[in-house]
Amino acid sequence: MPKKNHFSQTLALLGLSLLITTTACTGNTTAPDPASTDAETPTETPTETPQAEEVGLILTGEGLQLVNLQTGSTTALAFDTDMAPTLDVVTQILGEPEEIGENSECPSGPLTIATWPSGLALNAADDTFVGWALRPSDDDTALTTASGIGIGSTRQELEASYTVEVVDSSLGIEFSAGDLYGLLTSAEPTGTITNLWAGVACNFR
Numbered sequence: 604m605p606k607k608n609h610f611s612q613t614l615a616l617l618g619l620s621l622l623i624t625t626t627a628c629t630g631n632t633t634a635p636d637p638a639s640t641d642a643e644t645p646t647e648t649p650t651e652t653p654q655a656e657e658v659g660l661i662l663t664g665e666g667l668q669l670v671n672l673q674t675g676s677t678t679a680l681a682f683d684t685d686m687a688p689t690l691d692v693v694t695q696i697l698g699e700p701e702e703i704g705e706n707s708e709c710p711s712g713p714l715t716i717a718t719w720p721s722g723l724a725l726n727a728a729d730d731t732f733v734g735w736a737l738r739p740s741d742d743d744t745a746l747t748t749a750s751g752i753g754i755g756s757t758r759q760e761l762e763a764s765y766t767v768e769v770v771d772s773s774l775g776i777e778f779s780a781g782d783l784y785g786l787l788t789s790a791e792p793t794g795t796i797t798n799l800w801a802g803v804a805c806n807f808r
Contacts, residue, residue: 629745638689662748664782667693667735682802683736684725689718697721697744709805716805721746722754726803734802748783756797759792773808 659666667680669692694700700717701784707713714734715727722740726733737746739754747753750764758778761767765780769790776787776794785799800806 609705619769658696660693660746662735662737662746662753662783662799662801664780666732668749668801669696674722680732680746684732686715686725686730686732691727693719693723693725697723698792704773706805710801710807712806714803714805720744720781726805728803734800734804736798736800738798750794752780752783752799754796756796757792757796758787761796774806 605613658671659670659672661670663675663679666682666684667689669678669680670676670764680692690700697719700719703715703717705713705715712728715730716724716776717727718724720740720742721744722738722742723746724736724738725737737754745753747756748764750765758767761778761780765783767778767780769776769778769787771777771790774786775797776790778785778787783799783801784804786797787794788797
């Protein structure tokens with residue numbers, strides 16, 4: 604019996620089912636009459652039955668969420684859980700991290716940080732998923748919250764979805780929106796988000 608790949612096993616552990624595109628073959632497989640020399644050999648007629656379900660990634664104040672883009676069902680990748688399954692699933696969606704390294708100088712304490720070309724960084728402490736951060740990127744992957752808030756969103760758009768507090772901090776124009784935090788280019792309604800994070804971050808104030 605063939606083994607399931609590690610990604611399938613991880614998704615099973617997370618309670619998310621993925622259907623893989625399959626090809627079902629149907630057709631008449633009756634053998635030709637041996638008494639007839641003119642009997643035609645039947646041919647199978649393949650019928651494509653696409654069942655692939657795409658999975659997207661959503662940013663939340665409590666971690667990340669996987670979302671089935673066909674059904675809308677979600678599966679949480681929550682903070683304070685094992686980093687390994689989260690890293691594995693995010694890698695399957697975004698590709699291999701461009702870097703995984705440890706920063707022992709983070710004000711919050713040493714963090715292992717995995718970063719992707721999309722600008723996403725996942726933070727782990729003692730192999731536990733504790734935070735994520737998002738920065739500007741040239742990558743085409745646009746990661747957002749369920750409300751569509753991400754890098755480039757305006758303060759006006761942010762306040763349409765969240766209760767927001769804005770302060771002028773040592774990091775810049777900083778905002779909090781529940782468990783989401785970030786930086787704006789200005790405090791004006793047209794100011795745009797340049798950085799976004801949740802959970803434990805490696806910010807030097």
